[in-house]
Amino acid sequence: MDDIVPRELISFADDEGNSVTVTVLGRAPGWPAVLEAEIVVRTPFVSGRVDLALYTSRLESWSAALDRLDAGEDVAWMEMSRGPSIFVQLTGERDCPEVVVEDESRSMVTVRVPFVPPDDWIADHQQRLRKVMDHWVPLLSA
Template sequence: MTSQDAGLPSELFRFEGDRNVVALRIESLDRRPDGTAIQARGTIEIDCGDVAAGRGVRGVQPTFVGDVDLDAWRAALDALDLGQDVAWREDQRATEVHVRWEHDDMLVVTVRDRMGLLTDVTAAVPVSDEWFDDAYDRLDRVYGLFEGR
């Protein structure tokens, strides 16, 4: 790891609650010769339900994130904060994340793998104002990795 990679690993997002976790973990950066980041590599980690009881799922989906994806995630957070449902990276060549509101305090998150196993995994998680504060902080930290701060 170089000094430019300080702050790794880092999470772009984390949805968590009642034995359900969906998180995108950034593990490394692909850089140009001048040191600027081209894209980040990572995994979407899914741990939902009670795997030991046979009523759950656990897995890791490799993925990548570019600066365009970060901008799209900021727009998705803004829309969620306004009470709208979102689809991040829909119809792109990457794992999709769909988030919809259920009641005023619950988000339903679906990770859709259209490129590999053609599988959807859905989890419900509670959400609060503090979650949004944390989500924007996570996004700013990942933006910082791309900017080399």
């Protein structure tokens, strides 16, 4: 039954072995309105992970970010908040989309990951977000 619980909120990946994912791990113990999540970066050169707290307003801001991406704009998600930030640049330094993960508050590390997305990647992420919100948000307010 656990495999039907939507866990993967973000998955930027390509055939070159580059990926950035955000995975929901579950409700945060002791924090009824918070989800535990993690950002995982994997490339042939560098790999790492960082913990992330998700709550309804962060999921809603990801929805707004996806709308801006769909309109052709670069986005910053969770910028200027405690914890890591994710930036999506539609035309990065290598003339392809890239994801930048910053963890200034803890490790002070920034990782830039180029990726070649499939044609429907924004619609795919909108669907991922809907599934995560439909399942998890009612549990956060319970």
